[in-house]
Amino acid sequence: MKPLNNGDLFKSQTFVKFLLFFFISVTFFYLGKHYSDNNNNQALIFYSSKQSPLSFSVTLSPNLNKQFNISSIINDTVSGSEPETAPGGSVTDAKNSPPPETAPAPPVVQRMGVIDENGVMNDTFEVGEFDSSAVEEWESENRTESVEGESGGKISVKKFGVCDMSMRDYIPCLDNVEVIRSLESSEKGEKFERHCPEKGKELNCLVPSPKGYRTPIPWPRSRDEVWFSNVPHARLAEDKGGQNWITVDKDKFKFPGGGTQFIHGADKYLDQISEMLPDIAFGRNTRVALDVGCGVASFGAYLMSRNVLTMSVAPKDVHENQIQFALERGVPAMVAAFATHRLLYPSQAFELIHCSRCRINWTRDDGILLLEINRMLRGGGYFAWAAQPVYKHEPLLEQQWEEMVNLTTRLCWNLVKKEGYIAIWQKPMNNSCYLEREPGTQPPLCETNDDPDNVWYVNLKACITRLPETGYGVNVTTWPARLQNPPDRLQSIQLDAYISRKELFKAEAKYWNEIIESYVRALHWKSFKLRNVLDMKAGFGGFAAALIENKLDCWVMNVVPVSGSNTLPVIYDRGLLGVMHDWCEPFDTYPRTYDLLHANGLFSVEKKRCNVSTIMLEMDRILRPGGHVYIRDTLSVMDELQAVGNAIGWHVSMRETSEGPHASYKILTCDKRRK
Numbered sequence: 001m002k003p004l005n006n007g008d009l010f011k012s013q014t015f016v017k018f019l020l021f022f023f024i025s026v027t028f029f030y031l032g033k034h035y036s037d038n039n040n041n042q043a044l045i046f047y048s049s050k051q052s053p054l055s056f057s058v059t060l061s062p063n064l065n066k067q068f069n070i071s072s073i074i075n076d077t078v079s080g081s082e083p084e085t086a087p088g089g090s091v092t093d094a095k096n097s098p099p100p101e102t103a104p105a106p107p108v109v110q111r112m113g114v115i116d117e118n119g120v121m122n123d124t125f126e127v128g129e130f131d132s133s134a135v136e137e138w139e140s141e142n143r144t145e146s147v148e149g150e151s152g153g154k155i156s157v158k159k160f161g162v163c164d165m166s167m168r169d170y171i172p173c174l175d176n177v178e179v180i181r182s183l184e185s186s187e188k189g190e191k192f193e194r195h196c197p198e199k200g201k202e203l204n205c206l207v208p209s210p211k212g213y214r215t216p217i218p219w220p221r222s223r224d225e226v227w228f229s230n231v232p233h234a235r236l237a238e239d240k241g242g243q244n245w246i247t248v249d250k251d252k253f254k255f256p257g258g259g260t261q262f263i264h265g266a267d268k269y270l271d272q273i274s275e276m277l278p279d280i281a282f283g284r285n286t287r288v289a290l291d292v293g294c295g296v297a298s299f300g301a302y303l304m305s306r307n308v309l310t311m312s313v314a315p316k317d318v319h320e321n322q323i324q325f326a327l328e329r330g331v332p333a334m335v336a337a338f339a340t341h342r343l344l345y346p347s348q349a350f351e352l353i354h355c356s357r358c359r360i361n362w363t364r365d366d367g368i369l370l371l372e373i374n375r376m377l378r379g380g381g382y383f384a385w386a387a388q389p390v391y392k393h394e395p396l397l398e399q400q401w402e403e404m405v406n407l408t409t410r411l412c413w414n415l416v417k418k419e420g421y422i423a424i425w426q427k428p429m430n431n432s433c434y435l436e437r438e439p440g441t442q443p444p445l446c447e448t449n450d451d452p453d454n455v456w457y458v459n460l461k462a463c464i465t466r467l468p469e470t471g472y473g474v475n476v477t478t479w480p481a482r483l484q485n486p487p488d489r490l491q492s493i494q495l496d497a498y499i500s501r502k503e504l505f506k507a508e509a510k511y512w513n514e515i516i517e518s519y520v521r522a523l524h525w526k527s528f529k530l531r532n533v534l535d536m537k538a539g540f541g542g543f544a545a546a547l548i549e550n551k552l553d554c555w556v557m558n559v560v561p562v563s564g565s566n567t568l569p570v571i572y573d574r575g576l577l578g579v580m581h582d583w584c585e586p587f588d589t590y591p592r593t594y595d596l597l598h599a600n601g602l603f604s605v606e607k608k609r610c611n612v613s614t615i616m617l618e619m620d621r622i623l624r625p626g627g628h629v630y631i632r633d634t635l636s637v638m639d640e641l642q643a644v645g646n647a648i649g650w651h652v653s654m655r656e657t658s659e660g661p662h663a664s665y666k667i668l669t670c671d672k673r674r675k
Contacts, residue, residue: 155639157647160617163205169324170207170621172197172586174316174335188365189339192315194457196585202614206648207591207621215626215674219330219531219553223301225252226328230592233321236296246296246325255329257298261356261386261421266302273384276417277424280382283307286351287479287575290376293358295319297326297333304331307479308352309555309577311345324590330531332555332577335588338369340460344580347452347465348378348473349572356386363403366443367411368462374411375452375465379474380429383413384422391421410441411464429474431467453569455580456562468492479575483545484509487573490540495565505540505570512542516550518658528595528628530554536599536619537561538578541571543598554595559587563605583618584610592624600632607637613644620648620672629670632657638666645670 163170173196180191197203212229216222228251237246237253244258244265262269273280280286282303289310291299300310314322315337326333336343338360353373362370373383389400408415412433413425428434434445446452446463467474472489476482486502495501519525531554535543538558547554558578560568571578581587583606597619603612619629629650631641638654645652650670657663 155643157613157640157643159647160649161205163203163207165208165211167205168208168210169321169590170203171316171335171588171590172203172618173588189315189337192317192337193339193341194585194588203586203617203621206617209592209625213592213625216328216330216531216624218529222328222330222531223255223304224257225249225254226325227251228253231321231324231328233324236319236321236325239319245298253325255296255298255301255325257302259295259298259356262299266298269299270302270306272420273422273424276419276422277382280352281478284478286382287482288350288572288577289352289354290345290350292338292353292355292373293360294326294333295322297322297329297331299354299356300326300333301329301331309575311350311577313343321590327532327590327593330555332557333589334557334579335590338372342372342455342458342460343376344455345376345578346455346566346568346572346580347375348381348467348569349376351378351381352384353377353381354384354386357388363400363407366462367407368460370407370411371443371462371464372460374413374427377427378476379427379467381427382416383425383427385424386422388421390418390423410437410443412437429467430471431469434464434466453566456582473569473573476573482573482575483548484574487570489569489573493565493567493570508540508542509545512546513549515658516543516546516552520550520552525552530595532594532624533557533596533598534594534622535559536583536597537564537602537605538567538571539600540567541574541576541578543600544571544576545574557594559583561602561606563609583615586618587622589622591621593622595624595627597623597627597629599630602633603631603637603641604634612637612640613647616641616644616648620650623672625672625674627672629668629672631668631670632665633668634664635666638668641668649673 173194174192176195176197179195180186183190210229210232212232214227214229216230217226228248231253234248237248243260244256244263245260247254247256257265257267259266259269270282274282283306286308289300289303289308291297291310291312292314294300294312294314297310297312300312303310309332312323312326312331312333313336314333316323316335323333323335353376360369362373377383385404389397389404405415408425412428414428415423416426417424431445443462443464446461446465448466450461450463450465452465470488472487472492476487477485486505490501490505493501495504516525530547530552533544533547533554533556535541535556535558538544538556538560541556541558544556544558547556556576558568558571558576559581560566560571560578562580562582566580568578568580583602603615606612606615623629629645633641642652642654645668650672653669655667655669657665657667659665
């Protein structure tokens with residue numbers, strides 16, 4: 001390139017372009033200043049760029065030199081008026097229209113802020129009267145919680161308010177006073193059964209905790225003592241004070257471990273049963289038990305140390321807080337009554353069913369209640385009855401004993417031991433005894449098409465449940481091997497798969513074991529001090545089994561929703577506890593029951609049947625303050641779940657699964673704030 005001399009610089013093309021650019025810039029500046037200084041003439045300057053970056057043109061607005069009523073323009077804009085159109089849809093010419101009337105002056109605005117109309121700070125503003133109650137009401141009722149959706153839109157949910165303090169122990173389906181009062185009869189215990197609120201009257205607020213509620217005492221201390229303020233009901237201690245059930249000691253309830261029939265303590269009572277019947281082998285042959293009319297659940301609490309899981313059940317009767325005490329102690333329990341419907345457990349669920357002064361007339365109505373016990377008792381399992389008719393020699397009690405012996409004989413139960421105030425019967429292991437009875441013997445066998453595992457709102461039946469000819473349910477292995485062995489009843493579950501069922505069972509077990517290992521390692525689950533856990537969609541119980549394998553000292557209530565396959569028999573054959581339930585209705589437990597709620601793939605299914613917020617409000621009701629919620633589900637429901645969780649007041653966090661950010665599933669972790 002040839003260098004330029006000093007004389008050539010002014011002749012160069014670059015210099016000419018620079019000079020032209022400078023001239024145009026000065027011209028634009030002059031024109032802009034001239035027209036902006038003219039208050040009467042309104043002009044807009046438009047710049048247009050041509051092909052050359054240095055070539056510009058200037059155009060003046062056609063509104064130059066026209067007069068405008070600015071107030072009228074503003075008022076027309078605010079009122080949202082549309083341009084006037086002539087017939088045919090064309091806009092009328094403003095020149096041919098009559099001149100607009102002069103708009104009235106705008107009203108004087110009373111300014112309340114700290115900025116005046118010129119944007120200057122003003123210290124003469126008015127604050128107005130402060131209404132603290134209005135602020136509290138807004139905080140509890142009118143605030144909305146929003147989350148950014150995956151598609152970019154926002155999902156907003158109104159914040160839920162707190163229920164009245166009178167609802168602190170509210171169980172929706174058992175405290176429906178209006179329906180209970182309207183029952184035609186309650187002689188068979190109908191008032192203790194489920195009567196759920198009708199649609200539109202569901203729980204729509206947050207159930208409060210009692211005044212002074214404290215973080216529960218951890219297990220195993222909780223077996224022996226709980227905070228009085230967490231279950232502030234002293235009637236049970238007053239009524240049963242002389243029977244060694246429960247006592248009040250300053251700010252705690254204490255549980256000596258006694259009961260009406262085992263005044264020397266539950267441990268000695270269990271020793272007596274083991275000595276009477278060595279084959280019962282707690283923690284080996286007997287892994288899952290049912291305690292009917294459980295009191296404060298000391299029977300089940302002390303079986304825990306012998307590797308036996310006990311479902312403790314009692315109705316919400318005059319001693320209505322029995323189950324609440326059991327759950328506060330950290331013992332598996334549920335409100336349930338022997339009345340007119342099947343209990344929500346499958347056939348052949350329990351190796352041992354126990355009744356100690358449970359105040360149930362087992363022989364009424366052709367023995368229909370004992371036939372329900374027979375349905376739930378595993379083939380070869382035991383029924384232990386500790387009651388006055390066993391040992392007292394009074395005419396009325398002796399008559400009750402004879403009726404019991406007669407009924408159990410017709411059920412083909414074998415009285416294996418009677419000692420002191422305890423009688424123990426064993427159920428047969430097959431149907432041969434039933435088939436050998438005299439024709440017409442009552443009660444009859446149930447029809448072959450009767451499904452003994454169908455329990456959701458199914459009436460009790462005065463017939464003997466048949467045992468499977470295949471031996472399914474009877475031939476379970478001993479504990480702990482049965483936890484991971486695919487049981488035979490896996491083949492009887494209604495699933496799409498048939499040949500690959502055992503593979504599905506093993507795959508689920510491996511899947512959850514890996515996940516729980518990661519939770520323990522990365523999310524420090526052992527520091528949570530979990531005790532009462534509920535799996536809302538349990539499948540084969542793999543989640544609960546993984547908690548056991550990872551040595552987390554807790555028990556799990558495995559819930560099998562009615563909307564899916566009934567896998568409950570498999571859960572019990574593994575040596576775990578569970579129940580059938582419909583999550584479109586409330587759960588039969590007290591508020592503040594569980595430390596952890598786990599839901600895997602639940603909401604994407606139930607959303608088609610019921611309101612997501614209704615389920616989550618129920619979750620909040622049964623979750624303890626300081627408790628945790630883990631929801632694994634598809635992306636399609638996560639935004640709504642997150643919004644509802646915020647509206648409830650949970651601390652909510654979205655996490656990715658191990659599959660990474662592009663997986664179709666995510667994890668929503670929620671913590672219920674302590675109150």
